[in-house]
Amino acid sequence: MADSGLVVDGVSVGYGPVRALRDVSLYVPEGAVVAVLGNNGAGKSTLLRAISRTLGFQRGAVTAGTIRFCGRPLDGLAPDRVVAAGIAQVPEGRRVFARMTVADNLRAGALGSAGSRAAKATALRRVHELFPVLADRAAQRAGLLSGGEQQMLAVGRALMASPRLLLLDEPSLGLAPLMAARIAETVLEINAQGTSVLLVEQNAALALRLASQAYVLDVGEVAVEGPAADLAASDEIRRRYLGVVDETAAADATRGAETLPSLPRWGGPR
Numbered sequence: 001m002a003d004s005g006l007v008v009d010g011v012s013v014g015y016g017p018v019r020a021l022r023d024v025s026l027y028v029p030e031g032a033v034v035a036v037l038g039n040n041g042a043g044k045s046t047l048l049r050a051i052s053r054t055l056g057f058q059r060g061a062v063t064a065g066t067i068r069f070c071g072r073p074l075d076g077l078a079p080d081r082v083v084a085a086g087i088a089q090v091p092e093g094r095r096v097f098a099r100m101t102v103a104d105n106l107r108a109g110a111l112g113s114a115g116s117r118a119a120k121a122t123a124l125r126r127v128h129e130l131f132p133v134l135a136d137r138a139a140q141r142a143g144l145l146s147g148g149e150q151q152m153l154a155v156g157r158a159l160m161a162s163p164r165l166l167l168l169d170e171p172s173l174g175l176a177p178l179m180a181a182r183i184a185e186t187v188l189e190i191n192a193q194g195t196s197v198l199l200v201e202q203n204a205a206l207a208l209r210l211a212s213q214a215y216v217l218d219v220g221e222v223a224v225e226g227p228a229a230d231l232a233a234s235d236e237i238r239r240r241y242l243g244v245v246d247e248t249a250a251a252d253a254t255r256g257a258e259t260l261p262s263l264p265r266w267g268g269p270r
Contacts, residue, residue, distance in 0.1 A: 004030040004070060005196065006051065006087075006165055011065030013046050013055065013220075020046045020060065021220045027213075028165065030070075033187065033197040035211035035228060037204050037237075042217040044200040045092055048167045051198070052089040053079045069165065086164035092173060092200075094150040096157070098143030102134055105142050105153055109160030119162060126193070127156040130186060148179045155186065165196045172203050184210055208232040 006028040013021040021043045028034045038044050049055045050062055053074060067074045074082055088109075097105050106127060110120045128135040131152040137145065142153055151171060158166060168187065172180035180203065187210055191197050201207035208214060208228045216224040216237065224231065231237045 005032070006198065007066075007068045008047070008051065009066050009068070011047075011050055011067060012063045013043070013050050013060055014063045015058065015060045019220060021050065023065070024217070024220070024222055025065075026215050026222070026225070028196055028198050030164070031191070031194065031196055032213065033191050033199060033211045035207035035214040036198065036200045036217060037202075037207060037214060037231075038217035039202070041219075043220040044217055045169055046220075047217070048089055048169050048198070048200055051082075052087060052167060053077055053082045054089070083161050083163075087167065088158040088161045088163035088165075089167040090154050090158045090169060090171065092169040094147065094154050096142040096145075096150050096153050098141065100142055101139055102142055102145070102153060103138040105157050106134070106160050109157030120160065123160050123162045127159050130159070130189065131156050148175060148182075151175065151179075151183070155190075159190070159195075163195060165198065166190065168197060168199045168201075170200060170202060172201065172206060180206060204237070205232075 006026075008024060008026045011021060011024045012019065024043070024047060026034070026036070036044050036047060046055070046060065049058065049060065051067055051074070055061055062075070069085055069087060072085060074085070074087075077085070097108065100108070106124060110123065133149060134152060134156055137149070142150065145153060155166075155168075155171070171183050171187070175183070184206055187197055187199065197210075199207055199211060208231060211228040214226065214228045214231045215222050216231070224234075224237065
């Protein structure tokens, strides 16, 4: 494994006496999209918290193993130092600051970055290009946005730190299929601009279309790993996570990301 990406090596996590992850290892190469799949309670969100060093907010802790990013150990870093190191997380559930304006939410996303004022201005332009509606509604309170717009804001806020690696936790959760497809387009665009992505998703068909490599967590352990195309072709993965067993249906569910339909940008009509 190269030192240019994220290396999770034999990590175990506990919440008091409860073991949430056991000996989990994965690798996110620089410039890649890697997916983590699994049912509720499999440990997907715990894995992201371990990487972003936010486990302590839920009284959890890494009990074994190491996590390195670009050759640098993350062990012992405060969450804001992880952001400064180039990792930003979009938590599950579109957790925006509801009483703050859209513009203030985006400014808050840049607080932990080490970038200059010019770099932050560049990051804001990037966010507005990806999500034009955020520029249009800069003065509006975030709590008044639609669910899809709040998801845009959550992603945009993370991008304000100009991360090299973006951690996405269930970005399609609770959204209509059309909005979930728009998320897929946006993830691909963010990745094409040079940001690596670690994508946690219950929507396995969506995740496997986007990722080059995938890991399946089951009760806190890596049960299956491999190229996303291979997992998409696996009968077991199709039965357990895609809900299809017919060859034709499986091919439709897991066709390549390049076949995603052309959709309006996030800032377009809702």
